[in-house]
Amino acid sequence: MLAVGMARIFSSAIPGMNWLIKYWYHFAIMFEALFILTTIDAGTRIARFLVQEILGRVWKPLGDLEWLPASMLATALVVFGWGYFIATGSVETIWPMFGMANQLLAIIAMAVVTTALFNAGRGRYAPVTIAPMLFVATTTGSADLVLLANPGTVAATVDLTVYGAQGRQVPPGGSGIVVPAGTQRVVPLAGLVLGEEAPVVRVTASGAPVQAALQSSITRTLVTGGVDQEGAIVGSARSQVVPGVRVTVAPGGNEPTTVARLLAPAAATTATLTVTDAGGKEVMTRQVPLTAGAPAEVELDALPRGVYSVTATAGAPLVAAVWQATGSGAGSDFAWFTAAPALSAATLVAVPSGPSPQIAVANTGADAATVTLEPVDGGSSRRIQVDPGETVTASVTAGATYRLDPGKTPVTASVSFAAQGALAAFSIWPALGTSAPIRVYP
Known part of the structure; x- marks a missing residue:
């Protein structure tokens, strides 16, 4: 299958080469035999020497390269390792690293x-x-890890659905992932779908609830481009609000620094992307056609420094997030600003340690909102007036916990951190409601 795929790529990518598809096929077979297979053979031999060196420290005769039983044992262990990777699909996670x-x-x-x-x-x-x-x-590489944690007392079975350029996919390596109770699993995204530039991952758990997060990092050759960890986003809806996007660099540059990613998971539609500044003024509007199950990205690089809210509306349910970077050179960083759920009741906000933390409150409704921000550990509370369309920011103390009460008008909110070469953010979710105890009778 690899040879067939390579032959089709070569014959279609180079004009006038369709008639040489048979040649390209045999070229790919030779490539597999002379490059891939010999590489695996060389890797097995080197690994066997390393295994024998380690075993020789346990029992000296096992390190003797001239003793046939020791060489066969070390070779068997290495071949078993290759077989395990192939059986579990994990070899797909190693192959991109091999290329890099x-x-x-x-x-x-x-x-x-x-x-x-x-x-x-x-x-x-x-x-x-x-x-x-x-x-x-000049090639840029990215590494994404799906983090699955099961804090419960029973095992959970997780299925990962990836939405990419080819639409909705359920990769073999993302189906039936068992996360035992009290443990966590790390699944490299490159092992599920290789080469996806704008993926969206859906996590479905059965047996027990799990906590899911995505850890992303960018490397431009030997220069790091930042790292970020994003939690789950709100479910798909016809309207999504991303509050408090913190733009810290001036417009212009070789690479985009503000990008919106949209996905309509079930049906094709056209989304209206609206960007408003802190005063509620509409500064940008985009019409984005969306194919069902295929993410789309829109560059928003004309935005000057400031705080913005991004609203995405469509005739079909969609999800949305905004990627913001501090630059593309050495020492840069990036963060995902995700869509936030509406807050209609008081909730607690724990502000972790970080540079220049601030809470952004966006009001996309028709009525003015009066938001109360009160430190839980004592201190004076603040009343924040947020007029319709506005996004108001308030500086907060790192390591403190606040009670955020939206009053009578629902709002959306987020917490962000920013400094030279550093950026992070997360959305504020409503407090989980408590339920009455359930008595079970024998």
Whole structure:
């Protein structure tokens, strides 16, 4: 199947090459045999030497490379490891890392050759190695991990559904994931769907509830581009509000720093994306056609520094979030601002440690809202007037807990942190209601 796929890619990507599909197929077979299989063979041999070295510290004869039983035992252990990865599907999580390692090795090799050319007085030939080195070095890589935690007392079975460019998918590696009670599982997203640039993951648990989060990181060659951890977002609805998006960089640059991601999971529709500033003024509107099950992204890079709220409305239920970065160079960071549920009753907000924390309250209703923000550990409360369409921010103390009461008008709210090369945010959810105890009679 790999050879067939590669043959189709080569024959369709290069104009006029359709008639050479048979040649490309045999080329792919040769590629598999000479590259992939020999790489696995070399990896197995190296791993066998390492295993024997470790076993030799337990019992010296096992480290003897000339003793056949020791070599067969070490080889069997390594082959068993390969078999385990193949049986569980985990080999798919290693393959992207293998590709990234090859890319970094290529950069290092070409840098060494370039240096040798200059030292040998043949700098005129350096462009031959500098050009491909720069091409490979500009590739951006991202790593996403799905974190599943089961705080209960019974095991949970989790299914992960991924929405991507090809629509809704239930990958084999994301079906029937067992999370034992009191444990957590980490599932690399690259092992589920490789190469998806704008995925949306749906987590479904049976047997017991689980806590789910997505940890994301970006690496541009050897330069880190930030890390973020996002919790679950609100369910799909015809209207979504992302409050308090904190834009910390001026417009312009080589890469986008503000991007909205939308998904209509069930039906195709056209979404209206509206961006309002802190004073409630509409500064941007976009019409975004959405295909059922396929995420879409919209760049919002014309926004100057400030705090904004983003509203997405459509004729069919959708989900929405906004990706915001502090830049694209060394020392940059990014954060996901997710859609927030409406707050119609008082709720507690625990503000973790972080730079310049602030609470943003957005009022998308028709009536003015009076929000009360009161520290739980003592201190004077604040009354915040939020007129229709406005987004009002209030500085808070890191490590403190606040009681946020929206009064009679529902609002949405978020907590964000920002500093030079640092950005983070999370939405404020309503407090969980308490239920009366249930008495079970024998």
